[in-house]
Each structure stands twice: as C-alpha cells, then as structure tokens.
Amino acid sequence: MALSELIxxxxxxxxxxxxxxxxxxxxxxxxxxxxxALADGEVTLTGALWSEDTQIMVECLQxxxxxxxxxxxxxEFCNRTITVKGLGGKIPNAGTAEKPLELFVGNAGTAARFLxxxxxxxxxxxxxxxxxxxxxxxxxxxxxxxxELDYRVESENNKLPxxxxxxxxxxxxxxxxxxxxxxxxxxLLLCAKIGGWETEFCGxxxxxxxxxxxxxxxxxxxxxxxxxxxxxxxxSSSGSYFWAAGWLQNxxxxxxxxxxxxxxxxxxxxxxxxxxxxxxxxxLSRRLELGDSIMTAVILAPFSKHxxxxxxxxxxxxxxSERVKALQKELTKCGVEVIxxxxxxxxEKGDGFLVMExxxxxxxxxxxxxxVFPVKPNQLCRAEIETYNDHRMAMCFAxxxxxxxxxxxxxxxxVKKTFPNFFQKLAAQPxxxxxxxxxxxxxxxxxxxxxxxxxxxx
Numbered sequence: 434m435a436l437s438e439l440i441x442x443x444x445x446x447x448x449x450x451x452x453x454x455x456x457x458x459x460x461x462x463x464x465x466x467x468x469x470a471l472a473d474g475e476v477t478l479t480g481a482l483w484s485e486d487t488q489i490m491v492e493c494l495q496x497x498x499x500x501x502x503x504x505x506x507x508x509e510f511c512n513r514t515i516t517v518k519g520l521g522g523k524i525p526n527a528g529t530a531e532k533p534l535e536l537f538v539g540n541a542g543t544a545a546r547f548l549x550x551x552x553x554x555x556x557x558x559x560x561x562x563x564x565x566x567x568x569x570x571x572x573x574x575x576x577x578x579x580x581e582l583d584y585r586v587e588s589e590n591n592k593l594p595x596x597x598x599x600x601x602x603x604x605x606x607x608x609x610x611x612x613x614x615x616x617x618x619x620x621l622l623l624c625a626k627i628g629g630w631e632t633e634f635c636g637x638x639x640x641x642x643x644x645x646x647x648x649x650x651x652x653x654x655x656x657x658x659x660x661x662x663x664x665x666x667x668x669s670s671s672g673s674y675f676w677a678a679g680w681l682q683n684x685x686x687x688x689x690x691x692x693x694x695x696x697x698x699x700x701x702x703x704x705x706x707x708x709x710x711x712x713x714x715x716x717l718s719r720r721l722e723l724g725d726s727i728m729t730a731v732i733l734a735p736f737s738k739h740x741x742x743x744x745x746x747x748x749x750x751x752x753x754s755e756r757v758k759a760l761q762k763e764l765t766k767c768g769v770e771v772i773x774x775x776x777x778x779x780x781e782k783g784d785g786f787l788v789m790e791x792x793x794x795x796x797x798x799x800x801x802x803x804x805v806f807p808v809k810p811n812q813l814c815r816a817e818i819e820t821y822n823d824h825r826m827a828m829c830f831a832x833x834x835x836x837x838x839x840x841x842x843x844x845x846x847x848v849k850k851t852f853p854n855f856f857q858k859l860a861a862q863p864x865x866x867x868x869x870x871x872x873x874x875x876x877x878x879x880x881x882x883x884x885x886x887x888x889x890x891x
Contacts, residue, residue, distance in 0.1 A: 440842050441842075442835060454865070455672045456668055460645065464623065470497075471624070472657065475519070482665070484853055491515065533560035535560050538561055556600065581608065606630070614748065616645070667695060669726065731829070754823040759826055766818070769806065
C-alpha cells in the first residue's frame, strides 16, 4: 500500500534509547557507480543506497549497456550489493541524431550532471531529461565546459532536456565555474582520466570550501580499477535526523545514535553530531561546516536559547526545492520567527542564477543568511507542512513533529529519493527505531495508525 498523502507525527511521550541503522550515502553511491562503470572489469559495491536517485543512476547505466547485478543487503533494507562490470571507458549503447538514446534522470542532480559528462565518452547521441524541477536547475557551466572539450551539446536554454553527441575520449582543456554547483567539477573529474581532459575550476576562492569535490577526488584516488570490492559508508545527511531527534529529547545526554557512524570524514555531514552541544553554535555555514544537514540544524534552532544564523545558503535555493524560502515559510507556520537575509535576492527563472533586485548577478555563496529565533516549546503551533516534493523538507519537519504536537506532513512519500524507509525507522520500536506514532490523516481527522509496509515510500 502506498504511503498516505498526509500523515501526522505524534510527539514522543517518553525517553527513547536507540541505535539506528541508516542507508548508504547517496553521494558516494552515485559517484561509485560511475567509477565502477569506468573500471576495467568487475567491481562490487557493498552498502550501496537503493533509493529513487540511485535506482535512476543504475537504470541509466543499464540502458547504456552495462551489466549490473543488484542483490539485497541483509543488514539494511534500503541498501544493496551492486556488482558492475566495468568496460574501461567504453559505453556499449548509443542513439543517433534522429533517434537519441533517451536517459531519464528524474530530479537527481548527481545523475543529470555525472551522466552529461559520462556519455561524452560514448559514440553516438544521447538525450537527457528529467522532471520539471530538474529542467529548472542549473547546467549551463557544465555544458559550456563540455563544448570547450569539443563535444556537441544542444540545449535550448542550457538546461535539461539536452542532446549530447558522444565522440569518445579525446584530449582537451576546459574551464568551468562551480559557483552554482560543485557537481559540475565532480562530473568532469570522474571522467577526466579516461577522457584525457584537463579541467580548471573557478567560482570559489578556496578549495577547502568544496567538500563534495574533495569527496570525489579522494574516491578517484582510492577506487579499485577492477575485480574488487568498494564499501559505501552510511549517509551522514540521513543520519542527522536521528542525532537531531536525540538532541530534542535531551540536549545534555543524547541517547539516540546512529550505528556505524562514518569515521572517514569523506562526507561533510559526518561532523553534524559535533555541533550538538547543549546549545547550537550562534553561526553555522553550509560552505564551511555542514552540507545538507544544515537544514536539520535549522529545525533545531528554535529550541536554542539564542538566535542562530545560518550562512552561505545560496546553493540551497537551486536544489530539489527553493529550500531557503521553504524552510522560512514552513517554520513560520509553526510559530517561529525566521528572517531570510537573502530576501532581496530572487531566483531568475530564465537563467537559473541569483541576482539583486536591479538585475545585477551576485556571488552564490556568502550572502544568503537565514536567522532563526528561539521559541518556547509550548508556543510552537500545529501546522500542515508543505514539502515541495523535497525529501529533506519532509524528514526535517517529521523530526520537529517528534517534539511539537500537530505536525502534519504532506506528500511524505517524497523521502523515496534518498531514504524510502525513513518513516519506518521513526515508527519501529527501540532500539532499532524511535517508537513514534504516525497517523494517516483524511478530511482533517486521524483515520488509521500506520506501521510496517504502510510507511514505506515507493
């Protein structure tokens, strides 16, 4: 049975001790799938995330002609063991100018960007398309870099849908701005060795500020070339929700933890628990300190004793939803005072970059700040939360619902993008879950307490 369109999270009424297993990292899984396809021989990925975004990547690679075997993982329902037969840079399948090979990437930014570079190594024509939101997200800088490498890239507005003419590896140089997305750099780096590409990156002042690019570089350095196994660690962004639930329960003694928490620091969000002192820091930066888990910290900020500033949020505006505005709007519904200091900035729909009201382009990072003010818990309001088809909005506000009565989540199934069994983890009994009550809501009333398969997002 499909997950209900509207659910209510009931606050936890007693302390919980739990150690939660979370699925593998989406960022690592989709990078590993590309590297495995480029390897010379068979590579087995263990602990790989099996969600909408990674399934899209697997399906696209299979459509391109790669032999991929997917097996269940007994340790985590939403993980898989994925074996890829790499072909050393060759791509078996391609289309023609009249009939391109169609690749549907949904709203998966990693698939859209990584595959755009990857198919250049083929010999034929490919058309990449996605959902409406993916067609709004930036691609121009990556497409321009591929053109500089002398590949033909056809797009009406430098976004998806796009037609790419693969001509195989050929040496070349390009320069790409990664101001809008670091995935442009990762896409080129993943294919650079096979492609013979020399790439210069611009748009940031300090490489230390690009943790996802550093992830890509480290994976390339450590990835096996053939007949080997590569282990994918749990997703730190997904784990942040359970650390947050523990902090909401008792900031002085967190008793909800995540099993096998990563130690490699490959993911920037692995640092999330270090910020969960009895009080959050007065400032947190998405560029320097946290990645997507900064959204989780925003949800916790109303429970601090001081206001918290979240800085460098520009890229959040160009992801699955306009996340800065979404967070402000939905928290305001709950009775929280939130100021968007980037309110004078608007998203230019035609070009996909941020500009001032007078039309002057601005730097993506450094200006956007969200300020969240403390609220007494009993002053928070019940609210029906719009998720904007954004998995992280759904999960963030579900955690808020563990503390605040009357939080209802619309379209909760959007968590399938990265964490299909998220709500099952909330409802499962400790120590493997939080034991939360989750109800189906129809016509404004609770109609059915949900459990088990009813909470799986598919």
